[in-house]
Amino acid sequence: MFQKRKQKMRKVGFVLLIVVLITILYGLNTGSLKIAPFDVIKTLLGQGTDIWEMILFDYRLPRICITVLAGFGLGVAGAIFQGITRNPLADPGVLGIHAGAGVGLMIYMTYFTSLNTLPALTIPLFTFAGGIVAATLIMLFAYEKGKGLLPNRLLLVGIAIAAGFNAVTLYLSLQLDEKTYSFAASWLLGNIWGRDWIHVYALLPWILLLxxxxxxxxxxxxxxxxxxxxxxxxxTRVNDERIKLLGLAVALSCASVAMTGGIGFIGLVAPHIARRLVGPAHEYLLPISGLVGVVILVLSDTIARSIFEPSAIPAGVIVSAIGAPYFLYLLFKAKKY
Known part of the structure; x- marks a missing residue:
C-alpha cells in the first residue's frame, strides 16, 4: 500500500514538473519582445544574443524564479495550516497572516524606500515579524483554557484580525510618497513585475531551510x-507542535508574499488539489501541494503577462479569479455536511 502511494506521488510529481517546465519555457518566451522556445534554450545555454541574454537574465528569469519559490512556499504553508487546524478552509491569506505581513512590508518601506538594494534582503524579516504578530493575536483569541487552540475558532478570529491589519496597512501606505505608494498599491494586488535577483536571494534561504x-x-x-x-x-505534544508548525507556516507564507505581494488563495487551493491527487498523508501531500502551488502561480503570472498585453495585470488578480470561486464552492460544500 505504502509503495503504491509512493509510486503514485512520484508519477504525479513528475507530471507536475513537466507542466512547470513547459509553463516556465512559455513564460520566458512571453513578453513585449517574443523569443522562440528554441532561442530561449540557446540563450540559457550561453549561445544567445546580448539582447536575448539581457531580457532573460535581467528581467524574466528573476521573476520566474520568484514565482517558483513563492508558489512552492505558499502551497506547503497552506497544507500546514489546513493540517494543524483540521479546517479545509484554512489559508494564510484567509487567516490574516498575509495582512500581518503587509503591515511588516509597510514598516520596511517607511524606513527603506528602495526595494532593489542590499536592505531588500531583510524584507522577509519584516513581513515575518508582521505575520508573527498576527499569528500571536490569532492564537490568543482562539485559545481556550483546558482545550488549547480551537481549530474552528481560528478561521473566524483570523478574518477579524485580517480586517484590522488591512486597515493599518492602508493607513501606513497613505503616509508614503507618491512613488512608493504606487509600488505599495501594486504589491497589495500581487504584482510580481520588477523583481530582481536580490529578491530571489532574499527568498531562497527561507524555502531551502524551512x-x-x-x-x-x-x-x-x-x-x-x-x-x-x-x-x-x-x-504527540499537540499544543507545542501546533505552535512550532504554525511558526513554520507563517515564515514560509510571509517570506513568499514579501516577494510576490498579497497573493491569496494558493494556500487554500493547492492542498485541496494535491489531496485529490495523492491522498491525505502529509509525506506525500506536502511536496505535491508545493508543486501545485508552483503551477498555479507561474501559470497565473504568465497569463497575466501574455493575454492582457501590452497592459499586463497583477498575477494576484488571476489567482483571486481562480481562488475566490473555489473558496465559495468549498464553503457551500461544507454547509451540506
Whole structure:
C-alpha cells in the first residue's frame, strides 16, 4: 500500500514538473519582445544574443524564479495550516497572516524606500515579524483554557484580525510618497513585475531551510488528523507542535508574499488539489501541494503577462479569479455536511 502511494506521488510529481517546465519555457518566451522556445534554450545555454541574454537574465528569469519559490512556499504553508487546524478552509491569506505581513512590508518601506538594494534582503524579516504578530493575536483569541487552540475558532478570529491589519496597512501606505505608494498599491494586488535577483536571494534561504524541516514534521501533521485526544494518546505534544508548525507556516507564507505581494488563495487551493491527487498523508501531500502551488502561480503570472498585453495585470488578480470561486464552492460544500 505504502509503495503504491509512493509510486503514485512520484508519477504525479513528475507530471507536475513537466507542466512547470513547459509553463516556465512559455513564460520566458512571453513578453513585449517574443523569443522562440528554441532561442530561449540557446540563450540559457550561453549561445544567445546580448539582447536575448539581457531580457532573460535581467528581467524574466528573476521573476520566474520568484514565482517558483513563492508558489512552492505558499502551497506547503497552506497544507500546514489546513493540517494543524483540521479546517479545509484554512489559508494564510484567509487567516490574516498575509495582512500581518503587509503591515511588516509597510514598516520596511517607511524606513527603506528602495526595494532593489542590499536592505531588500531583510524584507522577509519584516513581513515575518508582521505575520508573527498576527499569528500571536490569532492564537490568543482562539485559545481556550483546558482545550488549547480551537481549530474552528481560528478561521473566524483570523478574518477579524485580517480586517484590522488591512486597515493599518492602508493607513501606513497613505503616509508614503507618491512613488512608493504606487509600488505599495501594486504589491497589495500581487504584482510580481520588477523583481530582481536580490529578491530571489532574499527568498531562497527561507524555502531551502524551512521546507526540509516541515517535511520532517509530516508524521506530526498526520497525527493532527486523528483529533487532539488521539494525537496526545500516541505521544504527540499537540499544543507545542501546533505552535512550532504554525511558526513554520507563517515564515514560509510571509517570506513568499514579501516577494510576490498579497497573493491569496494558493494556500487554500493547492492542498485541496494535491489531496485529490495523492491522498491525505502529509509525506506525500506536502511536496505535491508545493508543486501545485508552483503551477498555479507561474501559470497565473504568465497569463497575466501574455493575454492582457501590452497592459499586463497583477498575477494576484488571476489567482483571486481562480481562488475566490473555489473558496465559495468549498464553503457551500461544507454547509451540506
Amino acid at each position: 521546507i526540509p524541516i516541515v517535511y520532517m514534521k509530516s508524521k506530526t501533521l498526520n497525527s493532527f488528523s486523528l483529533g487532539d485526544s488521539l494525537a496526545m494518546s500516541i505521544g
